[in-house]
Amino acid sequence: VGIRAPPKLLELAVQSLLRDEALAIAALEELPAELFPPLFSAAFAGMHSQAVKAMVQAWPFPCLPLGALMKEHKPHLEIFQAAIDGLDVLLAQEVRPRRWKLQVLDLRRNAQQDFCTVWSGTRAGVCSPLEPEVVGPMRKRCRVEGARAWLKQTSAPVEVLIDLCLKEGTPDASLSYLLKKVKQRRGSLRLCCQKLRVFSMPMQKIRKILKLVQLDSVQDLEVNCTWKLATLGRFAPHLGQMVNLRRLLLSHIHMTPHAAPGMEERCVSQLTSQFPSLQHLQELYLDSISFLEGRLDQVLRCLKNPLETLSITNCLISEADLMHLSQCPSVSQLKDLSLSGVNLTSISSKPLWVLIEKASATLQDLDLDECGIMDSQFSALLPALSHCSQLTTFSFCGNPISMAVLESLLRHTVGLSKLSWTSLSSHTRCVLRAWNVLCVQ
Secondary structure, three states: OOOOOOOOHHHHHHHHHHOOHHHHHHHHHOOOHHHHHHHHHHHHHOOOHHHHHHHHHHOOOOEEOHHHHHHHHOOOHHHHHHHHHHHHHHHHOOOOOOOOOOOEEEOOOOOOOOHHHHOOOOOOOOOOOOOHHHHHHHHHHHHHHHHHHHHHHHHOOEEEEOOEEEOOOOOOHHHHHHHHHHHHOEOOEEEEOOEEEEOOOOHHHHHHHHOOEEHHHOOEEEEEEEEEHHHHHHHHHHHHOOOOOOEEEEEEEEOOOOOOOOHHHHHHHHHHOOHHHOOOOOEEEEEEEOOOOOOHHHHHOOOOOOOOEEEEEOOOOOHHHHHHHHHOHHHOOOOEEEOOOOOOOOOOOHHHHHHHHHOOOOOOEEEOOOOOOOHHHHHHHHHHHHOOOOOOEEEOOOOOOOHHHHHHHHHHHOOOOOOOEEEOHHHHHHHHHHHHHHHHO
16 A cells, blocks of 8 residues: 655645635735745635635736636636636726736636646746746846836736637536626726637627627637528628637538528628638638538638638539639648548549649648549549648548559659558558559569
C-alpha cells in the first residue's frame, strides 16, 4: 500500500486561512500576489463564496482563468455567482482598488489552460511572469507611468471570454446570470466569444443573446441547424458583424417550400452581402446546403481573400458551379479541399482538373469520397494530381475506380514524397497489389 505524501506547507497555510473566512478576506490586502492563485483555487473548490467574491475584487493579475477551475471542480451555481458578483461590485466602484489589475475573466473550459500556470495571463493570450532581469529596468519606468496607467486601468472595461453553444434549453442558470450582469454593466463588462456554436434555438432568443456579445470577437462560427433559408437570412446581419471570423461552417440549410417568387434570391443575397466584411476568413465549410446549386458563384465571388480550406459536402452542384469554383480567385491558395458526397458522375472532369491544378502548389489534403467519379474522369485528373507537391492526404472512398486506373494513380503519384496516406476503404487490397505490380516493373 502506497504512503500518501504529506501536504505541503503552502497547502496547510491555505487550509488554515480558509477555516476563518473573515480572516482570509481581511488578509487579502497584505497577501503576497503569488499566494492568490493557490488560495483562490482552494476557496473555489471548498465553496467559500465570500472569499471567492473578495478575491475577484482584489485579484492582482491581468487574467483570471476561471474556466480552468470550473472544468476541474464543476462548481455549484452559488460559487460561480459569487465570482461574478465580485466582478460586478468591483465595476460598480467609481474608484477601484489600486492593487486591482484584472482585465480578463476567462470562462472558457476548453482553452487548454491549467489554473496554476496561466494565472498571470494578459487579455486573450497568456504570458509568464516577467523574468528577474527584466523586472529591475521596468520598475523605474513603472513608477513614472504608474499613476497615469492606473487611472486608465480603472476606466477600462473588463473582458469576459466565453465559448457559446446555443441550443434548445440554453442558456443554463450560470450563463443566464452572466448575461444579466453583462446587460447591467454594458460598456464596462464586455462579453467576448471566440467560438460560437448555433444549434436548435428560436431566432428571437439567439438575437437576444448576440446583442450582448462583442461580435467582432468571434473567430469560429458553426451554424449547425435545420434552418430554412429565410431563417439564415435573418441571421445574416449578425454574421456581417463578425469581422474577425476565420472559420465558418453552415450546415443543413434548406429552401422553403412554395416560397414567394424572388424570396430565395433575396435570402441568398442577404447572406452573401455579408461576406465582403469577412476579411480574415480562412476556412469555409458548406454541408447539406440545398440552395447551393446554380448559386456557388454568387456565394464565392463575394469572398475577398484566398481561402485555406474549402469544404463543400453532401450538396448538389452543377457543372457551371464547378467551373466557377475553378476560376474563383479565393481558391488559388487552398491547403484543404473536400467535395465529399458531391455527385460528379455526370460532370466533365475539366473544371475539377483546373481546380486541382490551380491549387497544386499549396494543396495538402484532398477529399473526393463518394463522388461517383468514373475511370475516364479519374484518369483525366492524374496529371493535375502529380503536380500537387505538398499533398499529404488523398481520400477517394466509394468511387468505382478500376484496378488499371489505380495502378496509373500510383505511377503518377510515386514522386509525391509527402503523400503518406490514401484512403480507399474496400480497395486497400487493390492498392497493395498495384504497388507490387509497380515494384516488379
